[in-house]
Amino acid sequence: MDFESKANAPTPTDNIKFAQPTTTRKPLELLRYTEALLRRPTVAVLSPILPPKLSNRFQATSVLADDSFKELAEIDLDTINDFELQPARICVGLTFVGFGALMILVLLLYLNTLRPELSTGEQIRQYWYQYVWFVSLGVTGMFMLGREAMRPIPKRRK
Template identity: 85%
Template sequence: MDFESEANAPTATDDIEFAQPTTTRKPLQLLRDTEALLRRPTVATLSPILPANLSNIFQATSSLADDSFKELAEIDLDSISDFELRPVRICVGFSFVGFGALMILLLLLYLNTLHQKLSTVEQIRQYWYQYIWFVSLGITGMFILGREAMRPMPKRRKLKVASSKLK
């Protein structure tokens, strides 16, 4: 009798080589193509159903999306520096903080106008998860802003001014 383990036997899956893509596409080109593959059949299906004026607006919007994504796909993401993205990250941080604060304010307004009969403890018991979501958004925004504040600034060139020009 042969009691050799079958676990040591070579299998067909050991030497699988995966096909490598022949061309590498940039992420924005991939986004453009994927979006177009989803949008074009949708526009073609919905255009005959819609009223004529709405159908024309729908098709014009679709062609505008084609142009916008074409311009977007031409952007070279590797050429964008970290310093150039700083204002965008700051705006996103402020947006998170502002949206969280606004939603907490709206939640409090909602509770004080439509649920006046509930005690504060009952209000907290019923709406604690919304409160947590909105506070978490604000905290996330504060983390983004804090990270930007701690990020080192790029070194600036110092201008050398001759002392003779000052006199």
């Protein structure tokens, strides 16, 4: 009897070499092609169904999307530095804070106008989930703004 292990024997799957892509595409270029692959058939199907005025606007919007994504695909993400992204991060932080505050205000308005029969404790008990979400959005925005405020200012080159 042969009690030797056959686990060390080479198998055909050990020698598989996967094909490497010949060209690498940028992420924004992939997004452009993926979005177009989904949008164009949708526009082609919906355009005959829609009223003529709306159909024309729909097709014009599709062409505008093509142009916008073409411009986006030309952006080289490797050339964008951290300092250039600061205004975008500040805007996102302010958006989170503002949206959280606005939604808390809308929730309070809803509770005070359409649900006045509930006491404050009952309102919190029934709508705690929404309160937590909206407060968390605001706190997240505040953390983003605080992080930007504590970032060191880059020295300018002369």
